[in-house]
Amino acid sequence: MANTPEDRIPVIVGIGEIVDRPKEITEGLEPLDLLEQALRRAERDAGAKLLGEVQSLDVVNFLSWRYRDPESGAEAQSTATKAERAGTKLPWTPFAHDVEEPKRGAAFQKPLAVKLGVFRPVTVYPFYEAASSAHWGQTPRDAMAESGTLWSRYSEAAVQNPNAWLKRRYAPEEITTPTADNRLIAWPYNKLMVANPSVNMGGALLLTSLAKARAAGIAEDKLVYPLGGASAEEPRDYLLRDQFYESHPQNAVLKAVMDLAGGDGRKFDAIELYSCFPCVPKMARRTLGLGADVQPTVTGGLTFFGAPLNTYMTHAACAMVRRVRDGAKLGLLYGQGGFVTKHHALVVSKAATREALAQETSVQGEADRNKRAVPEFVTEASGKGKVESFTVLYGRGGDVEHGVVMLRTADDRRTLARIPASDSATLAHLLNMDHTPVGSLGEITMAVDGVPEWRVA
Numbered sequence: 001m002a003n004t005p006e007d008r009i010p011v012i013v014g015i016g017e018i019v020d021r022p023k024e025i026t027e028g029l030e031p032l033d034l035l036e037q038a039l040r041r042a043e044r045d046a047g048a049k050l051l052g053e054v055q056s057l058d059v060v061n062f063l064s065w066r067y068r069d070p071e072s073g074a075e076a077q078s079t080a081t082k083a084e085r086a087g088t089k090l091p092w093t094p095f096a097h098d099v100e101e102p103k104r105g106a107a108f109q110k111p112l113a114v115k116l117g118v119f120r121p122v123t124v125y126p127f128y129e130a131a132s133s134a135h136w137g138q139t140p141r142d143a144m145a146e147s148g149t150l151w152s153r154y155s156e157a158a159v160q161n162p163n164a165w166l167k168r169r170y171a172p173e174e175i176t177t178p179t180a181d182n183r184l185i186a187w188p189y190n191k192l193m194v195a196n197p198s199v200n201m202g203g204a205l206l207l208t209s210l211a212k213a214r215a216a217g218i219a220e221d222k223l224v225y226p227l228g229g230a231s232a233e234e235p236r237d238y239l240l241r242d243q244f245y246e247s248h249p250q251n252a253v254l255k256a257v258m259d260l261a262g263g264d265g266r267k268f269d270a271i272e273l274y275s276c277f278p279c280v281p282k283m284a285r286r287t288l289g290l291g292a293d294v295q296p297t298v299t300g301g302l303t304f305f306g307a308p309l310n311t312y313m314t315h316a317a318c319a320m321v322r323r324v325r326d327g328a329k330l331g332l333l334y335g336q337g338g339f340v341t342k343h344h345a346l347v348v349s350k351a352a353t354r355e356a357l358a359q360e361t362s363v364q365g366e367a368d369r370n371k372r373a374v375p376e377f378v379t380e381a382s383g384k385g386k387v388e389s390f391t392v393l394y395g396r397g398g399d400v401e402h403g404v405v406m407l408r409t410a411d412d413r414r415t416l417a418r419i420p421a422s423d424s425a426t427l428a429h430l431l432n433m434d435h436t437p438v439g440s441l442g443e444i445t446m447a448v449d450g451v452p453e454w455r456v457a
Contacts, residue, residue, distance in 0.1 A: 004356045006211035012224040012348070013213050014050065014328045015204035016041030016320040017163045028079030030092035031065050035074040044206045048216035050206055053352050063309040067098040073311035074202030079199055105339065109235035112410075112416050115451060116404050122194050123186045123278045124339040125277035126391035127406055129243045130188075132279055134438035135245035136343060137284075138289065141433040144188055147278035148172030151193060152295060153301065154275055156302025160283075160317060165199045165306035172272030178398070182419050187392035187431065195276040199306035203314035205321070210352065224324045227275070227353050229346040231254035232367040237244050238339045238416065239414065242372040244389050244406070246283060250341045250357065252367040257345040263329060265289045270328035272316045274335045275301040284334055298331070310337070324350050375414040381452050384410045385444040387437050390430050392419075403430055407439075407444065417444055417454035429456040 016038040022028040023040050029037070043051050060073035064080045083090050109119040117123055133143035152172045158164035173373035175192045178184045182192050208216075213223060234241055234247035242248075244316035254265070261267035265288030273296040281296045299319040302312055320331045327350075334345040344361075385407035392403040403419030403426065418425045430437045442456040 003354050003410055006117055007355060009210040010207055010226055010357065010382070011213050011224065011350050012205055012207055012317075012321055013048070013218050014042035014044075014046030014214075015321045016043070016045055016204045017315060017318050018074075018161050018202045019108060019165070019200065019390065020079070022079060025082050025088045026078060026091060028076055028083075030090070030091070031062055031074040031076050031202070032067065032070065032093060032430060034041050034076060034200065034239060035070070038074060038202035038204035038261065039206075040070065042206045046206055046216075046218055046222060048218050050208070050216065051387070060102070060310045060314060061102055063102065065092065066099045066101065067093060068096050068099055068208060072202075072204055073308075073314040075197075075308040075311060076200040077309060077416055078198040078200045087359055103209070110237065110377065110379075112451070113239065116416055116418055118391065118404050118416065119400070121276060121339060122189060123391060123393060123404075124238055125279055126186050126189060127238075127389040128279040128283070129245035129277065130391070130436065130438055131389040132246065132283055133437040138436075139434050140188065140431075140436055143457055144176050144433070145172070146292065147193060148176040148284060149392070150281060150290070150294075151175045151276060151301070153295060154297050154301030155304045157295070157297045158304035161300045161305055163201070163315065163331045164300045164304060165196065165201075165279050165303045169184050180398075183396065183398055184394040186394065187390075190211045193278060195302035195307035195312075196304075197307045197309050199308050201306060201308040201315065203308075203311055203318055205314065205317055221325060223345045224321045225349050226357065227347040227349050228257070228260050228357055229344065229361045230363045231342075231344045231361045232364045233342045234338075234340065236338060238341075239377050239416075240374055242374050242425075245342045246287075247343070248370040249364070249367040250280075250283060250336065250340065251344045251370070252363040253345045254284060256363045256366075257332060257334075257347050258288060260347045261332075265332075268330050268332040269297065270320060270323045270331040271332045272298050272300070272313075272331075272335075275303070276314070276336075280336060280340065288332075313344075320348060321435075324348055357392075367442050374413055374431075375408065378409070378413045378415050379452075380443045380446060380450075381407070381413070381415045381417075382446065383444060385415070385454055387440050387442070388414065390437060392427065392430060403427055405430070407452075408452060409444070415444070417452035417453055418447070419454060423455060426454070426456045
């Protein structure tokens, strides 16, 4: 510790979480209440009066309810959604209609992507799912089995987490088999394979210097030390990426934090791999050099623990602090947002580092160096088209709405094309569980509404 004075060593001293399950819609706590409760619980957890001395407050962007001047991370999407459906007015701080809504997925995407319905997370992540599993040499059946096994492990962790929204273990085949309650949304994702944002949750962490923690009399067994982190991102328009079987920013971020563990991902004895959709932790565990038997979470995942929109990783950090206090020596928190867009990772430990933390966490340069040429995107095409990736969109009743293929044209440009629900032969080709359609050829034609369509050769 001689290298770094104690007033320059950051330490997490308190964690607080709240889950709100109101019996009546109007009894639901608003995000500011959830936030206050989480902060007060974090102060109680630390065992010292700290809130009156807070000098900096970082707030995760609210999505379920807009405020003019909010104060941290909490969401009440479950209550907000139920109130809207029931036409119930909530007795909350007035919704700030004059505050601009944060820009989300569709605002950054090409008009053709929006027209074809592939501009929401549940319809874009399948492109990574199909492309990555084909790249790894898996059949769709293999890929689905890996997703089911992985997700079942997330559900097992949620059972152990007192703050989880869904608290039961789901078997792999329960997760991967479509039913009325587990409907297909966008191939290959059923409802139990995607994030569940309809939750009411708040989370908070208190961070201070080691000197301040000791002066406040905070017990040593409460202290958890951040050792360093990394961040990088992709263009928000996902069609400006070079390919969809790996993420260069994800790789750069994970390799940077592996360096903090001596270059070996197996040195982490507790990990959180972000789990909005299976492709993300599947790619991450391979980059980290972890086997298929990985325990990917300390929290329970965005399906089972719940996905309070932007703040899942706040809860993951709270769960990780508990795990480190309970004996884990080195923990990895990896989160991402958008459409495999923004990537962040943090390493925490029971022991402080002897070196000062790096102030610069960006590894954007490394991510960009690995990026290959991006194909030109075109909205009109004809002739041969080769499948780069694909998905199939389903209605609430379980019927196919249409398929969408991402294609490379004969001159290696990129486009998106529709497969009409009436084209059963091409849809059967896309949904074959024993052969990936990635790499297969077909014919592109322009439909009367100006949208490219594709039929398997």
